[in-house]
Amino acid sequence: MDQENWKFVLDYLSAKENAHGNVQQIKQEEKKIQEWLSKDPKNQQDLEHALWLWQISAVPPEDDDWKESFNTIQTSLSKEVSPKTVKFRFWIAAAAVFTAVALSTFFYRLQQPVLQNTGIDWVTKSAGAGKVINIILPDSTEIWLNSGSSISFPKNLQQAALRTVKLKGEAFFKVKRDPRHPFVVHSLNLRTQVLGTSFNIRAWEGHRSEVTVLTGKVAVSRDSAGGQSAAIHLLPNQKAAYDVHSTNLSLENIGNAQTAADWTEGKMTFDQTDLRDVFEVIERKYDMKIITDQSFKGCKLTAQFDNVNLNEVLKTIQLSLDLHYTINKKTIYIKGGKCN
Template identity: 25%
Template sequence: MLRDFGKLIELAKKLARTILLRERIDEVDTSEELNQDERDYIMQKLAEPSHWLERSRLKKEVDETHAREWERLRANTVADSKLRYLKIMVKVAAIFIGIAVCTYFFSSGNFTEEGTGALPEQESITLELENGAVEKLSKSDNRLFKNSKGNVVGMQKFDQLDYTQAEERSSSSDSDKKPMGYHKLTVPYGKTFQLVLSDGTRVHLNAGTSLKYPVRFIKDKNREVFMEGEAFFDVQKNKEQPFIVNSGSLGVQVLGTQFVISSYPEDAFINTVLLEGSVGLYKNKGSQKKDKERYTMLEPGFMGAWNKEEENIAVTEVDTDIYTAWTKGRMVFSHMKFEDIIKKLARCYNVSITNNNVELGEETFTATFDIKIESMEDILESFKRNYGFDYDIENDKINIY
């Protein structure tokens, strides 16, 4: 447990400043108040999108009578005359947040007697190893992963797993003929994570995504991975070994290029957006032999949308920045239906959203949000100003009327 109640209050005050003065959570220095384990765990929890909703609710309680002033704050313009007011509000907010943080940490038992605690399973990034063991990953970790022989196959440094620096293996040609060992990285809603495969290919996994991949690619065989969710791929070029992404009923084959695949089970389409290079899309029948004549080729700046029900591909020209914004901490919607927008928001903020307003669901919106500083409630309020509706928030559940 935390040894000093005063430390938690000080941390709560700093958290209040991140809400009211828009200081980034990772810029708040807690080195003097907490030991390493406590600091890593608490700062990780407070920075998670899944906890922004509760922080937003507390902010609303504190500031419900000053809505207009907060609109000015949203534009990041704080007049000198408001600074004294903000300092007072920081102290008030700290009381509310301190109570909430104390209640969370002390009553939920997230810390063991030694001062460390395991993250709830449903909120953890996990790595399934070759032997089936599952490891929970924290973005504050630096660790090594080994195979059954004790050789290092992967290294984690904070929010990235790297398989390019594996220990030297046997030079025997037989080593290239052995079956590939696979790892499976799973990123829950509300988080993102990065991966560097053994060939140097970089993958940025979005919220609610899993990727199964070999710890090393075997010579003279296709580089093949399996994914569900959404990911940005920057594939290392290798003409001798095509890179293949299997995503449900769609296969994507490339030699070296940058592209995004979005393939969530609840979506009607699997979308592939090409930034550079070229990719071939095809119906994935599980066969190693692909009929190249059936490939749908994409050019940079185009998206191939695979209709799961009709099993066909439609190709359209798109603004690729819209589909890669999430890798930079932004959400961009362009003439998108509200019912599709809330799906993306639910994944990003790890909340449940129920829309009971049928007409609203069909409305289209164009908007850009910075998810690093804007809470779920901030975004709802923005939509509410453009289209009048009501909503209520209870824990991590949102109902729209």
């Protein structure tokens, strides 16, 4: 984004931030922003990132490249405002310039095809069936990988300006906070970006993808066929859900986000969960194959299992749905059953 565009983005953010600002000025800045947004769909994404970084962190870069732009905008602002407001706008301007620099470095130069393998050595870690593994990335980010899942990351992740990883399956993240180096997770059709927080991503092929936030703030956007949607921003006890059929990305408020990460402690929590999804979870956790004589379409299960053995899980389901099961080596055969 050029400096002239950042000038009125700066004015817009400043006017919105100042609760005692001139209403007419705010309307004028909003009009200019709307006109700017209508020129290019990418501008909406740039503004979303600017607002997000404005809210989370305004940390100056280590180098001095920002000073020239800062001085230019500071001089321009000094001509427009009264002495009483200069000090306030000084800090607003500083934060906006830091945001501008962050955007220009993080979301322009660094969003070039970082997932291409050319020149990048990728490391892949996988959790086998029935296993949950803990991984510490080179930047000290901690990841719990669910059974049947895999995570890939560059060997030079710690030095990368944009810390990028690729996920297949499900993982819980505790990202090492580093405002100058955002952390990005690509999983199926979603792109999740954070500065430092804890969250769970569930991205199984053919199923609804979910990003659930436990602490901090997360930006989630659709990321498919080379195109990226405007991000939605999640706070604790919120989740983003992506429907593979409608391609709709929505925000949902939830009661207790911790349940999304219960699997890291060996627990299974089902809340009106489709029975076919329940069976898939059981298959992954216990490294078993389940074969049924019906589809169980429309059947739901609400239950919580605190790291119990397989037979206890199956007995509970048997009582709930009046079904019968037998186990032969690594296969569970289920017959009968009815939905309540």
